[in-house]
Amino acid sequence: MLPGVGFSELLVLALAALIIVGPKDLPLMMRKVGQMVGKGRAMAREFQAAFEDIARQSELEELRKEIEDLKRTNMMTEAEADLANMEGEINSAVMKKTMAEEKAAAQKAKETKADKPAAETAEATAEPASSEASAPKSKDDAA
Numbered sequence: 001m002l003p004g005v006g007f008s009e010l011l012v013l014a015l016a017a018l019i020i021v022g023p024k025d026l027p028l029m030m031r032k033v034g035q036m037v038g039k040g041r042a043m044a045r046e047f048q049a050a051f052e053d054i055a056r057q058s059e060l061e062e063l064r065k066e067i068e069d070l071k072r073t074n075m076m077t078e079a080e081a082d083l084a085n086m087e088g089e090i091n092s093a094v095m096k097k098t099m100a101e102e103k104a105a106a107q108k109a110k111e112t113k114a115d116k117p118a119a120e121t122a123e124a125t126a127e128p129a130s131s132e133a134s135a136p137k138s139k140d141d142a143a
Contacts, residue, residue, distance in 0.1 A: 021029050 017029070018026055
């Protein structure tokens with residue numbers, strides 16, 4: 001009930017109201033007081049509900065902002081993951097191409113090395129024969 005007002009104080013107030021207003025008008029007055037108290041409580045409930053609505057709306061706005069931030073963050077994470085995947089694919093493609101080029105170069109080098117000793121052997125055997133059969137360089141050598 002009211003703070004600082006006990007049962008004895010209420011009994012004194014009721015007795016004063018009975019004496020001042022009179023027994024005939026007391027029920028009518030109590031009804032009007034009850035209606036006024038009910039209207040006051042209804043207004044207080046509306047006021048409290050309005051504040052709760054404002055609080056809910058501000059919470060909803062904060063939640064919306066958080067959701068938007070999460071969406072942006074999620075989009076950024078997805079974009080980063082996509083870029084990482086594309087980078088990996090490109091790197092693997094470049095590495096495959098480089099490996100293929102290195103293999104081709106190694107194969108060509110092997111073929112060149114295999115052809116080179118045969119050519120050197122042919123040149124080595126051809127050199128002494130050609131030096132013997134070559135023309136003399138000076139007039140004294142010709143005689």
